Amino acid sequence: MTDAPRPTRGRPRLGSASLLEEAAFELFLENGFAGTTVEQISTRAGVSRNTFFNYFTAKSDVFWVGLDASIDRVEAALEAPPEGSPTIDTLHDALLGAASLLGPSDVPWALTHFELIGSTHEVMASVIGRATRLSHLIERAASASAEPALARSLSFACVGAVVAAMMSWAEAGPERGLLAPHLERALSPLLAGFADV
Amino acid sequence: MTDAPRPTRGRPRLGSASLLEEAAFELFLENGFAGTTVEQISTRAGVSRNTFFNYFTAKSDVFWVGLDASIDRVEAALEAPPEGSPTIDTLHDALLGAASLLGPSDVPWALTHFELIGSTHEVMASVIGRATRLSHLIERAASASAEPALARSLSFACVGAVVAAMMSWAEAGPERGLLAPHLERALSPLLAGFADV
DNA sequence: CTTTTAAATAGACTCAGCCCAATAAAGCGA
DNA sequence: TCGCTTTATTGGGCTGAGTCTATTTAAAAG
Numbered sequence: 001m002t003d004a005p006r007p008t009r010g011r012p013r014l015g016s017a018s019l020l021e022e023a024a025f026e027l028f029l030e031n032g033f034a035g036t037t038v039e040q041i042s043t044r045a046g047v048s049r050n051t052f053f054n055y056f057t058a059k060s061d062v063f064w065v066g067l068d069a070s071i072d073r074v075e076a077a078l079e080a081p082p083e084g085s086p087t088i089d090t091l092h093d094a095l096l097g098a099a100s101l102l103g104p105s106d107v108p109w110a111l112t113h114f115e116l117i118g119s120t121h122e123v124m125a126s127v128i129g130r131a132t133r134l135s136h137l138i139e140r141a142a143s144a145s146a147e148p149a150l151a152r153s154l155s156f157a158c159v160g161a162v163v164a165a166m167m168s169w170a171e172a173g174p175e176r177g178l179l180a181p182h183l184e185r186a187l188s189p190l191l192a193g194f195a196d197v
Numbered sequence: 198m199t200d201a202p203r204p205t206r207g208r209p210r211l212g213s214a215s216l217l218e219e220a221a222f223e224l225f226l227e228n229g230f231a232g233t234t235v236e237q238i239s240t241r242a243g244v245s246r247n248t249f250f251n252y253f254t255a256k257s258d259v260f261w262v263g264l265d266a267s268i269d270r271v272e273a274a275l276e277a278p279p280e281g282s283p284t285i286d287t288l289h290d291a292l293l294g295a296a297s298l299l300g301p302s303d304v305p306w307a308l309t310h311f312e313l314i315g316s317t318h319e320v321m322a323s324v325i326g327r328a329t330r331l332s333h334l335i336e337r338a339a340s341a342s343a344e345p346a347l348a349r350s351l352s353f354a355c356v357g358a359v360v361a362a363m364m365s366w367a368e369a370g371p372e373r374g375l376l377a378p379h380l381e382r383a384l385s386p387l388l389a390g391f392a393d394v
Numbered sequence: 395c396t397t398t399t400a401a402a403t404a405g406a407c408t409c410a411g412c413c414c415a416a417t418a419a420a421g422c423g424a
Numbered sequence: 425t426c427g428c429t430t431t432a433t434t435g436g437g438c439t440g441a442g443t444c445t446a447t448t449t450a451a452a453a454g
Contacts, residue, residue, distance in 0.1 A: 010431025011419040037409065048434050058318070059410070119329070121255065121442095122410080125322035132321070149365040153383035156357030164350035186350035193390020207400025208450040234440065245403050256441070318411095319441085 017055045017065060020045045024062045025109055033060075033117045060126035063110040071134050073098040078141040087145045088195050091138060095162065095187065099179040106179075111170035135159045146197075154194050161186040214252045214262055217242045221259045222306055230257075230314045257323035260307040268331050270295040275338040284342040285392050288335060292359065292384065296376040303376075308367035332356045343394075351391050358383040 023045040027036040038059050042052040056062060077094035081087075110117055117123050138155035146154065165183040169176055203210075220242040224233040235256050239249040253259060274291035278284075307314055314320055335352035343351065362380040366373055 007431065009421055009429075011433075013432065038411090039409085050435075051433060053411070054432070057411085119326065121319065121322040121326075124325045124329075125318040128321045128325045129318075149361070149379070149382065150386075152364065153358050153361035153387075156361040157354040157387050158357070160353030160355070160357035161350050164346070164353040167349065168346040182346070185346060189347075189390040189394050190350075190354050190387060191390070192393070193386040193388070196389070197386050204400065206398070206452055208402075208452095210401065235442090236440085247404080248402055250442070251401075254442085 014051075015045055015047055020047070020052060020055055021062045021065060028113065028116050033123065034120055058122065058126060060120075060122045063108055063123070064126060064130055066106055067108055067130060070098045070102065071130065071137070073101070074134065075137050078137055081141070087142055088191055091141060091158070092187065092191055094141075095158070096180055096183060099165075099183045102179040104174060104176050104178075107170045107176070108166070111166060131159050131163065134162065150194075150197065157190055157194075158187070161190050211248075212242055212244055217244070217249060217252055218259045218262060225310065225313055230317055230320065255319065255323060257317075257319045260305055260320070261323060261327055263303055264305055264327055267295045267299065268327065268334070270298070271331065272334050275334055278338070284339055285388055288338060288355070289384065289388055291338075292355070293377055293380060296362075296380045299376040301371060301373050301375075304367045304373070305363070308363060328356050328360065331359065347391075347394065354387055354391075355384070358387050 020041060024036070024041045027040055027044060030036075031040075038052050039049050041059075041062075042049045045052075074094050074097075077097055078090065081090045085093075110123065135155045135158075138158050139151050142151035142154050162183065165179065165186040168186075169179045169182040172182075217238060221233070221238045224237055224241065227233075228237075235249050236246050238256075238259075239246045242249075271291050271294075274294055275287065278287045282290075307320065332352045332355075335355050336348050339348035339351050359380065362376065362383040365383075366376045366379040369379075
């Protein structure tokens with residue numbers, strides 16, 4: 001899931017994902033998400049339309065380049081749990097660990113420019129795609145020490161808390177600091193409730 | 198949000214939403230969701246392609262006809278809260294009340310035929326559209342007695358629990374009974390955790 | 395019979411996403 | 425230096441969802 005290592009053979013890349021990202025955000029500011037075509041984005045970035053889809057599988061993927069890396073970190077932390085620690089703490093540490101690496105400038109663009117995006121189907125789908133992946137990770141980890149149904153509701157509720165935390169983090173403005181404290185606030189009552197069962 | 202009252206004037210409807218729904222489910226069984234076109238659905242239902250979009254705004258909307266009505270009930274229950282009852286109980290009662298009206302045969306088709314659907318973008322988007330609506334309702338109700346950030350994380354976590362409950366309900370097979378007990382199990386640890394704050 | 399209202403339809407259009415075949419730019423081995 | 429292999433870019437074409445506008449049809453109301 002992490003970025004594939006750049007191969008030493010073959011034709012080198014012309015641009016980068018972040019180049020397309022910048023072009024996309026510019027255009028979204030000008031015309032909104034729905035009012036911007038993939039054609040326009042790739043033209044401004046100086047590549048062809050097809051090249052866009054070499055970097056992203058969907059137009060809405062430009063929003064979540066950084067987020068995917070964070071989910072990778074949660075995955076790694078959940079797969080190498082410290083022995084002897086109860087699952088609920090492992091989970092807490094895995095999520096907070098990833099969140100403590102996200103500083104004020106790491107906020108996903110989409111969360112600070114929501115009005116330009118609206119409730120577009122494509123964007124919603126892209127969000128829930130990431131949420132599903134995170135939820136699977138948590139559910140698998142929780143299944144080790146909880147019955148299936150409980151593990152699932154725990155994982156879904158956790159994902160809900162993560163989303164809520166990211167939104168209040170984004171809304172806090174440029175002085176928002178790390179994501180971690182927001183996540184701590186959203187997560188602790190929930191984990192406390194589940195800790196008893 | 199409830200069904201618009203059928204007007205007494207004008208041309209009567211030829212078919213109904215559930216007619217298109219049945220045609221769609223048949224075809225999904227035969228060819229899967231992605232392998233079925235709106236054209237095929239409307240042809241089998243005996244109407245034109247455009248008529249499909251008179252009944253549904255998207256192909257994936259056929260999955261959630263019943264669900265929308267349930268969310269309507271939650272909305273009604275949250276808007277007319279019994280005085281003197283703390284919000285967390287109002288919320289509990291609103292959700293459980295709607296869930297107790299859902300019997301074994303009310304399971305959304307999509308949840309019992311997940312393998313035929315896959316992680317199609319459109320379906321995910323349609324799910325999260327409903328989830329967003331429910332979350333807004335809960336958040337608004339919770340804002341009355343909790344600070345904004347907490348209200349939001351509560352609402353998102355609740356939605357997560359609802360989804361988890363519906364999935365385990367669907368998986369329970371034909372003898373699944375009402376949704377309510379599943380929801381009770383998923384919701385209670387969560388609400389217990391939030392009740393302290 | 396005429397007007398009004400709402401539903402069904404026809405036809406055309408945009409654009410996301412996918413596929414395939416062709417080409418360009420690099421490293422590697424001979 | 426000359427192929428060979430690998431990878432990225434590109435062009436062209438295609439399907440299908442969703443939108444829009446205008447037209448027609450079927451009913452009720454006056």
